[in-house]
Amino acid sequence: MYIKDLAAAAEQTTTIKGWVTNKRESKGIVFLVLRDGTGFCQCVVAQDTCGEEVFERARSLSMESSVALTGMVVRDEKQMGGVELQASNVEVFQVAEEYPISKKEHGVDFLMDHRHLWLRSSRQWAIMRIRNTVIYSIHKYFQEQGFLQMDAPIFTGNACEGTSNLFETDFYGDPAYLSQSGQLYGEAMAMAFGRIYTFGPTFRAEKSKTRRHLSEFWMIEPEMAFYDIFQNMDVIEGMLHTVIREVLHTNRHELEMIGRDTAILESSLKQFPRMTYDEAVRIIRGEQDVNGVNSITSLREALTEAQERHDAVLNDIETREAKIASPGMKKGEIGFHQNKIQELRNELRDLEEDLRNIPQWIESAENFRYGNDFGGSDETVLTRLFDVPVMVYDWPHEVKAFYLKRSAQDSSKARGVDVLAPEGYGEIVGGGERETDLHLLQEKIREHQLPMEAFEWYLDLRRFGSVPHSGFGLGLERLVTWVCKLKHVRESIPFGRMYGRLLP
């Protein structure tokens, strides 16, 4: 029996197999929290009900020991899942060695070194289950709409866009690169099947060390024949709505476990604001308000707030340190304050980071040069004014990829669209309408100094029945990171690959 089905088996005797994730002990009674991959359940082993031998076996269990527990399922509203197991027998598969991950908090580097074990903890368990729902609901959306799933090649002979750094590898003696996008292949398939999507790994060899970057990540790239940029935005919105709705429906419990406030997810089920680059620039610079809120003044307020909080935390720490030092304190009280001080110190570190970052954001927002692409801070400045993802379209063509179509109204603009997640999460989708004109495309390829011969097959798509078409790329990890409100993308993927991290 699996823990997820336990509530249905109340007042019955059953056996569950799993790992000891927590243990509390008192005289004559042991509480084991068992996890089996489907959930968590408290199990009670009492000396007088199961006898000396079984009780001693339970007492000797260490963290993450693997066991089979047999007992009566009893309702108890205080417990997670509403039930607990009153064990009558304990069968041990293995008594685990001293487990490195404790219940107290750990540093990022230590946890990443132990990623293979970290994945067992409840927070990671919840995140991976949400990731699973996100993946499933993306497939569900496209399949129900009649899209064909296709797999783009991972080895490529050239840089698709020629912008970012690629991983080079050896392909029978010739240099080959790990794919940074399947889009061009997606376009070819769209000309054969109408509407398609890819779902595969993507590789970028950027030496980025930020909370938004991975060297290996999963990207979803739909491509639709006969769709213009606005229909493209409809697809993006429909897909994201489906994902959010499914996660809210399937993973309520997991969202609660990770402390995700679902209000923003709920509100993201409405229409996403669509604005041009020009409008977005005015908002970033503070020349245009959003619902009466100004980007620059609200940043200044945030800075003041951070400063006040910083001082208050500092004060609090000093007060508590003085209390600990004062005579007559009980040990429990000292421990309580020490815990609190530790928490406050962590908060202080985050606040200090804000105090360093926000002034830079303000400066960069005030001095934003029209015609530039948005930096990470510009995205934050813009999106913190919204409680839904924002779609920005019609970008200066110089800053966007060569294959984007020029706007018919303004030839300085390319019909690209970026979707920026709220709460400072930045770009989760990049896409647009594709250039259909053979000669404009050739011109762009030359402009970007890309090898024309490598793109001949792609140009064939414009020679043989060229049609308006659009598509986009969705970064799976960035979406999961936002949905779960994680501090870093590395928690959104089982085994993250990033600059300086290849193991485990």
Place this chain on the structure above:
RNA sequence: UCCUCGAUAGCUCAGCCGGUUAGAGCGAGCGGCUGUUAACCGCUAGGUCGUUGGUUCGAGUCCAACUCGGGGAGCCA
């Protein structure tokens, strides 16, 4: 590549203006406690203070270089 912060016990961190024997909590081990939810209480063990060099009577503490890590810029999903 650049900017910035950091490296002290298995883990998370204190360690003030350079001064005598290196501190706490958690974890681990032992003991106590019959309903605990990061349980609680007592005791014990546990340290080449990232590496190399320098300043000094004296360096965990100051300086330099390097290594590794966090955050950010650039680039992007």
